[in-house]
Amino acid sequence: MAWRSRLCCVGRRNLSIFSSPSPSNWTKVVSDAEKIVGYPTSFMSLRCLLSDELSNVAMHVRKLVGTKHPLLNTARGFVYDSRNNLQMRGLVVLLMSKAAGPSSSTSDPIHDSMVSGIYPSQRNLAEITELIHTAFLVHRGIVNLKEWTNSDGPLKDMQFGNKMAVLSGDFLLANACTGLAQLNNTKVVELISSAIGDVVQGIYYDGSSSAEEGGLTVASWEDQTFLSHGALLAKSCQAAMELAKHSTEAQSLAFQYGKHLALGHKVNSDLQPFTKSGSEPAVFSLDSAPVVFHKQIVGPERWRHQLQQAQNMARQIDYTKLWGLIKMERGVSQALDLCSYHGNKALEAMKSFPPSEARSALENMACAVTKF
Amino acid sequence: MSVIRHRNRYPYPSQRITCCSIHSDAKLKDPFSLVQNDLQSLYEDIKKELFVSKAELKSLCDYYFDGKGKAFRPMIVVLMARACNVHSNKEGVLLPAQRSIAMISEMIHTASLVHDDVIDDSDRRRGKHTINQVWGERKAILAGDFILSVASMALARIGNNAVVSVLSQVIEDLVRGEFMQLGSKENENERFKHYLEKTFKKTASLIANSCKAVSILVNSDPEVHEIAYQYGRNVGIAFQLVDDVLDFTSCAKHLGKPSAADLKLGLATGPVLFACQQFPELHSMIMRRFSTDGDVDRAWHYVLKSDGVEQTNYLAQRYCQEAIRQISRLRPSTERDALIRLTEMVLSRDK
Structure with a gap:
């Protein structure tokens, strides 16, 4: 009974989410979902955060205050920025675990070990997923020293910042590795290791193609975005099913959900600068979904021309002008279509799971990525 | 810990080794040629594993697997695998999984080198530019x-x-070892302990745990795993001690990297720590990580004036003796004896 009334409640909340166009949809859906898995926001291993190694880094990072090393912002994000603190990936893994329920094999000795419908190994996996994600946030912020000019500040600070970033990223990855080993499932180790390789491939060329006129096609953009933003979540969801010995069908559906949710989420955040009504457009990435669609529509020739048009005297891009040019074509609406496509695909993947509050929460998240 | 006492404790008396060397030197194959067949296509196979469609990332990954490395780790791993196989009555074949461990050990080693070079801001390695x-x-x-x-x-x-769990431990040890290099200990005894622990984590853990892994794959006896592990641990520490000595004694060209590199990085290795016992002036330099102008030169001279190099070499010998004692507990085989001779090579290498 209690279960049913809670589900009702989720349903009503669901409605209010759909009717509200507020951009905080996502935040709300996520924080609602967190209550279902029985844990507050932070699953990131306390062991890891309280270790001598990371407190050592924290001490050193203080020396970076006042410099421009990106590690400082990443570190600040853990403490202040609620968007980073939401740990969305770990949450999805936990919800997926709960939605799929207990192991289907009848003679299951570990059945009793479930806590609010989730196996301990699945909780560890959720934590590992977050560790890997965070490790790459840190490693992405490594600075190329040769590109650093003296006007940007002392090179020594950057060297030191790099050192800290390499070490702390490596430390998080190493903890993920030992955590994986403790799951005692070599299939899961292989799957998550391959996701680490995917993320590397995905972010290796990050930003390097944006300046060139041709840039990415929509198809290669999708491939690349899957690697950088989708693979870890997709494979973690699949691994959560493997840990509970669910069928290959269930594993594949979980993979699909993770993949499409992540892609939908990425397109949604790429669209933010183009859908906010009235306000001045912020700076946007030339590799973001609407721009990639736009480039494909206008072709390389016109795109180069438009880039020149949008440049000011100092040869810097005037984003307001470029924004206007992009809004005139169908790139934004095509990106909106792509966003709904991924949201719907994620919803579809959840259909075969038995109804539960965890499933509803996952569905709410899939819906939320299509709202603006 | 006297050498002679330990020699007497070998379950397989040393006369076997002597007997070999008296009767047929031909039978005494050098460790490299013994594993030549097993390791022939090692680098090619690693490059196949490192499959990635993007050309530039691929060339970065392949960069150090150019066949010019010593393949020291894969060699020990294969010899240990074969020695354990003979010990377990499964001679003749190297298990495919054991060969995989040899590849994996070289890959983990290389991955950590690539990161170390960024951390230390090095520009040369193995005679070429760093990645x-x-x-x-x-x-x-x-x-x-x-x-x-x-x-x-x-x-x-x-x-x-x-x-999986044995080799994941290595990855953790490598990072923890790197963290240990960040700090200096005030107390001299602690400093030495800290140095040896760091040496284990940064160098020996990979060798020890790879050796353990190949033993697990063929034998379920924990005692055999421990022999393999202890051999790798002791040889690994000796290897690094010699490396630290070479940083003072070998000329830059020979080593493929600049000498006194450790001092320049602010690191006090074995020879400095021993020298500090004779020349307490080194203490304050160690504490400030040789950061004041002239520190590196001054420390260098103190080390060469002291017996720090000899002491470190002696310590390396003791680790090798312990490695020999451990490996001698395995049943005799060509590969086991090669592992024993390999300790001499570790001690006598000059690059």
Whole structure:
């Protein structure tokens, strides 16, 4: 009974989410979902955060205050920025675990070990997923020293910042590795290791193609975005099913959900600068979904021309002008279509799971990525 | 810990070794040629594992697998595998999974080198520019991460949980060892302990645990695993001690990297720590990590004036003796004896 009334409640909340166009949809859906898995926001291993190694880094990072090393912002994000603190990936893994329920094999000795419908190994996996994600946030912020000019500040600070970033990223990855080993499932180790390789491939060329006129096609953009933003979540969801010995069908559906949710989420955040009504457009990435669609529509020739048009005297891009040019074509609406496509695909993947509050929460998240 | 006492304790008396050397020197194959067949296509196979469609990332990953490395780790791993196989009555064949461990050990080693070069801001390694020097720090770190992920996948495909857990420990040790290098200890005794622990984590853990992994794959007896592990641990520490000596004694060209590199990085290794017992002036330099102008030169001279080099070499010998004592507990085989001779090579190497 209690279960049913809670589900009702989720349903009503669901409605209010759909009717509200507020951009905080996502935040709300996520924080609602967190209550279902029985844990507050932070699953990131306390062991890891309280270790001598990371407190050592924290001490050193203080020396970076006042410099421009990106590690400082990443570190600040853990403490202040609620968007980073939401740990969305770990949450999805936990919800997926709960939605799929207990192991289907009848003679299951570990059945009793479930806590609010989730196996301990699945909780560890959720934590590992977050560790890997965070490790790459840190490693992405490594600075190329040769590109650093003296006007940007002392090179020594950057060297030191790099050192800290390499070490702390490596430390998080190493903890993920030992955590994986403790799951005692070599299939899961292989799957998550391959996701680490995917993320590397995905972010290796990050930003390097944006300046060139041709840039990415929509198809290669999708491939690349899957690697950088989708693979870890997709494979973690699949691994959560493997840990509970669910069928290959269930594993594949979980993979699909993770993949499409992540892609939908990425397109949604790429669209933010183009859908906010009235306000001045912020700076946007030339590799973001609407721009990639736009480039494909206008072709390389016109795109180069438009880039020149949008440049000011100092040869810097005037984003307001470029924004206007992009809004005139169908790139934004095509990106909106792509966003709904991924949201719907994620919803579809959840259909075969038995109804539960965890499933509803996952569905709410899939819906939320299509709202603006 | 006297050498002679330990020799007497060998379960397989040393006359066997003597007997070999008296009767047929031909039978005494050098460790490299023994594993030549097993390791022939090692680098080619590693490059196949490192499959990635993007050309530039691929060339970064392949960069150090150019066949010019010593393949020291794969050699020990293969010899240990074969020695354990003979010990377990399964001679003749090297298990495919054991060969995978040899590849994985070289991959983990290389991934950590790539990251170390960024951390230390090095521009040369093995006689060529470092990856960070050529492609920048950001891509170097990603390449290292990629090599590690591929090693981890290959490890998982072996399908043995114990093996996965043994080699994951290595990855953790490597990072913890790197963290240990950040700090200096005030107290001299603690400082030495700290140095040896760091040496184990940064160098010996990989060798010890790879040796353990190949033993697990053929034998279920924990005592055999321990022999393999202890051999690797002791040889690994000796290897690094000699490396630290060479940083003072070998000329830059020979080593493929600049000498006194450790001092320049602010690191006090074995020879400095021993020298500090004779020349307490070194203490304050160690504490400030040789950061004042002239510190590196001054420390260098103190070390050469002291018996720090001899003491460190002597310590390395003791670790090798312990490695021999351990490995001698295995049943005799050509490979086991090669592992014994390998300790001499570790001690006598000059590059």
